[in-house]
Amino acid sequence: xxxxxxxxxxxxxxxxxxxxxxxxxxxxxxxxxxxxxxxxxxxxxxxxxxxxxxxxxxxxxxxxxxxxxxxxxxxxxxxxxxxxxxxxxxxxxxxxxxxxxxxxxxxxxxxxxxx
Numbered sequence: 001x002x003x004x005x006x007x008x009x010x011x012x013x014x015x016x017x018x019x020x021x022x023x024x025x026x027x028x029x030x031x032x033x034x035x036x037x038x039x040x041x042x043x044x045x046x047x048x049x050x051x052x053x054x055x056x057x058x059x060x061x062x063x064x065x066x067x068x069x070x071x072x073x074x075x076x077x078x079x080x081x082x083x084x085x086x087x088x089x090x091x092x093x094x095x096x097x098x099x100x101x102x103x104x105x106x107x108x109x110x111x112x113x114x115x
Contacts, residue, residue, distance in 0.1 A: 002026040002104040004095045009109030012085055016113070020080040022095030022106055029099045034071060034078040038091035038111075045094065049080060063089075085113045 008020040020036065035050030035058075049069035050058045057069050068081040078095060090113050095106035 002028060002097050002102075004097055004104055004106035006093070006095045006106040006109040008080075009093060009111045011112045011114065014085060014087055014113055014115050016085050017081070017083045018085065018111060019082070020093055020095075020109060020111075022078040024076045024078070024097050028076060028097075032097060032099045035096045035098075036069065036078070036080045037094045037096055038089075039094065039108075040091040043091075048093070050096075051078065082111070085111075087113045087115045089113050 003025045004022055006020060006022045008018060010018060012018055031053055033050055033052045036048040037045050038048050039045040047060055048063055049060065049067055051069045051071050059067065066082065066084045070079045090111060092108040092110050094108045097104045
């Protein structure tokens with residue numbers, strides 16, 4: 001089992017910044033992918049950014065140039081630095097940990113961007 005604990009969400013004005021953190025614990029595997037997804041009310045959950053254990057990253061087009069995903073391997077923590085936030089970034093952000101055959105989700109953290 002893998003447990004994911006997210007933090008860092010909150011209320012921010014448009015143009016502001018937030019940093020999300022997600023710490024993984026439990027039975028972790030050296031080869032994995034961690035990522036951030038988000039879900040706004042009435043919409044499907046969508047990918048925001050991912051980072052592999054090998055260092056590769058991937059971003060949704062809507063956040064490229066504004067968000068940066070990074071990992072601290074020693075702390076087993078995934079970060080999402082969000083700059084130039086827009087009202088359309090408002091959503092519940094979920095951390096994801098995936099390895100061969102299994103995927104795990106955090107409980108989610110709310111990000112609200114006011115205009």
